Each structure stands twice: as C-alpha cells, then as structure tokens.
Amino acid sequence: MNITFIGFGNVGAPLADHLQRLGHRVTLAARDPGSDAVRKAQARNPALKAVPPESAVREAEVVFLATPFAANAQIVPPLAEALAGKVLVDCTNPVGPGLSHGLNSTQSGSQALQALAPQAQVVKAFTIYGCENFEDSAYPGYGVKPAMFFCGGDAAAKATVAGLIEQLGWAPLDVGGLEQALHLEHMTLLWVRLVRVQGHSPNLVWAALTR
Ligand SMILES: NC(=O)c1ccc[n+]([C@@H]2O[C@H](COP(=O)([O-])OP(=O)(O)OC[C@H]3O[C@@H](n4cnc5c(N)ncnc54)[C@H](OP(=O)(O)O)[C@@H]3O)[C@@H](O)[C@H]2O)c1
Numbered sequence: 001m002n003i004t005f006i007g008f009g010n011v012g013a014p015l016a017d018h019l020q021r022l023g024h025r026v027t028l029a030a031r032d033p034g035s036d037a038v039r040k041a042q043a044r045n046p047a048l049k050a051v052p053p054e055s056a057v058r059e060a061e062v063v064f065l066a067t068p069f070a071a072n073a074q075i076v077p078p079l080a081e082a083l084a085g086k087v088l089v090d091c092t093n094p095v096g097p098g099l100s101h102g103l104n105s106t107q108s109g110s111q112a113l114q115a116l117a118p119q120a121q122v123v124k125a126f127t128i129y130g131c132e133n134f135e136d137s138a139y140p141g142y143g144v145k146p147a148m149f150f151c152g153g154d155a156a157a158k159a160t161v162a163g164l165i166e167q168l169g170w171a172p173l174d175v176g177g178l179e180q181a182l183h184l185e186h187m188t189l190l191w192v193r194l195v196r197v198q199g200h201s202p203n204l205v206w207a208a209l210t211r
Contacts, residue, residue, distance in 0.1 A: 001164075004029045004060040006053060006075060008041045010131040011091050012066035015168070017045040018134075022167050029056035029063070057082040062160060063120075066091040069102060069109050076116040084119035087157040089164075090181070091126045093188050099197070101185060110151075110181035121157035124181040125150035125165060128188050130195060132202040137169035139205065145171040146205035149187065151180040173208050 003019055005012045006029045020026040030038050030050035038050045057063055057079050067075055069092040076083070094102025094109035103109060110124040126134060128149055139146050148170035152158045162172040175184065194200045 001025070001062060001160075002060045003027075003062045003064065003164075004051070004056040005064045005066060006057075006079075007065060007067035007091075008037055008048075009066065011126065011134055012064060013037075013041045013044060014131065014134045015064060015066070015091075015126060016041060016048055018168055019164065020045055020047050027051045027056045027059070029053040053079060054082050057086065060086060062087045062089060062164070064089045064091060064126075065113070066126075068092070069094040072109075072113055072116060076113065080117045080119070083117040086120050087154075087160050088113070088117060088120040088122045089126065089161055090122050090124045093127050093185055095189070095192075099189055099193055101182075101189065105182060105186070108178070108181035108185055110178050110185075114153075114178060121152065121154040122178060123150055123152035123154075123157050123161045124178070124184055125161050128184055129191055129205055130202050133205055139203075142207070144207045144209070145169065147171050147173045147208040149173045149175050149184055149206075151175045151178060151184060153178045171208060 001024045003024050004027045005016045008028050016026050028050045033050040041048050063086050090110045090113050096102040114122045148165045165172040195202050
C-alpha cells in the first residue's frame with residue numbers, strides 16, 4: 001500500500017518506520033526535505049523517501065496526519081484537493097489549557113479536520129495512547145493484544161485502517177462514526193492525565209475483553 005505521513009515526529013516517525021518495514025511504500029510528505037524531522041526519520045529508516053507534500057498525498061492511498069492539531073488549519077486546506085478520496089488517518093489531538101479538550105468539547109478535532117478536507121475519508125486512530133506505545137506495541141504474556149480504538153464515517157476506509165492497526169500489532173476496535181472521535185479525544189485526555197500527571201506507566205494501554 002502507498003502511505004504518506006504529514007508529520008513524522010514522536011507519533012509519525014515510529015509508525016512510518018514500522019509500516020515501511022512491514023512492506024508498505026511509505027513516504028514523508030516533507031515541506032522541507034532538509035529539516036531535522038526528515039533527517040531523524042531517515043536516520044532511523046533510510047527507505048523513507050521525502051517527497052513534496054502535494055505529490056506525496058497524490059501518490060498515496062492512505063495519508064497519516066501526525067501534526068500539532070493547531071497547525072491543521074494551515075496544513076490541510078492547500079492539500080484538500082489532493083486528499084479527495086484518500087483515507088486520512090487523523091492521529092492529532094486537540095488539547096487545551098490544563099489538559100482540557102482543545103475545542104471545548106463542542107466538536108471533535110476529527111470533525112473539524114473533516115471540514116478542512118471534505119472529500120477525504122477521515123478515520124481517527126493512533127491517538128489514545130502516548131507515543132511510547134507506537135514505538136513498541138508488544139505486550140507479551142497477556143494472551144491478548146492491546147486495543148486500538150478507531151472511528152470514522154466510511155466503512156471501506158475503516159477496513160483499510162483496521163488492517164494497518166492489526167499489522168502493527170494492535171487489536172482494532174471500531175467504535176463507530178466520526179462523531180465518536182470526541183469520546184476518543186476525551187479518552188486521550190484521561191490517558192494523559194493518568195500517565196503524564198499521575199505517574200502511571202507510559203505503557204498503560206487498554207484491552208477489550210468479551211465473552
Ligand atoms: N506525543 C504523543 O505521545 C502523542 C500520542 C498520540 C497522539 N499525539 C498527537 O499526534 C500529533 C503529533 O504529536 P507528536 O508528539 O508526534 O508531535 P511532534 O513530535 O512535535 O511532531 C510533529 C510533526 O508535525 C510537523 N509539523 C509541525 N507543524 C507543521 C506545519 N505547519 N506543517 C507541516 N508539518 C508540521 C513537524 O515537523 P517539523 O519538525 O519540521 O516542525 C513534525 O514532523 C499531535 O496532534 C498530538 O496531539 C501525540
């Protein structure tokens with residue numbers, strides 16, 4: 001699968017690296033091919049080619065957005081046409097002062113993103129845990145894989161993302177349409193408060209048990 005990453009820092013770089021090693025053709029949608037972020041991502045995995053953002057998006061079937069949420073309003077509109085029909089994996093979280101919801105819980109960041117790229121198929125995923133868990137998703141000894149909750153409005157796009165989630169070592173859990181993204185964003189805030197504030201392990205993840 002052709003995949004590109006807009007944003008390849010703490011979240012994007014490990015996911016790009018793992019997906020390339022799994023056999024996907026993965027590019028870095030790089031506004032500056034000489035940036036530190038490009039250098040670091042390529043030092044980690046030289047197969048990650050830096051491509052100008054618009055070409056990278058046009059060539060991709062799946063586009064990961066792993067940028068600061070506040071930058072999305074600047075980054076996405078110029079790419080909206082190129083994003084038409086693409087699966088857009090929203091890894092971003094709107095975080096406000098005091099670890100509040102960055103849009104005051106009036107709408108989710110993913111719905112705001114969908115408005116910026118109306119013809120993309122937005123799927124929210126890879127947001128509910130800290131990046132430590134994207135470096136290494138193995139939880140040996142439990143007999144159950146950690147759950148990756150995801151949501152979106154398009155069934156085919158969600159099936160594609162579920163496949164990638166599974167390849168990356170997680171148990172995909174489809175929690176519904178894009179309106180559910182607000183609840184995932186609150187889950188993120190819960191995780192951040194538990195781990196970054198209260199001192200729980202950064203390797204704290206959730207698993208889904210059913211019977
Ligand atoms: N860190 C976590 O544990 C974690 C976990 C889950 C989700 N998230 C969410 O994932 C997103 C990324 O977090 P991160 O920790 O990976 O951030 P990060 O390490 O700071 O990386 C951000 C990336 O976005 C790029 N970027 C920033 N402004 C840009 C712009 N205007 N145009 C194009 N690219 C731009 C940066 O490129 P340059 O380096 O060139 O500026 C960098 O590649 C955030 O929305 C965050 O809330 C974070």
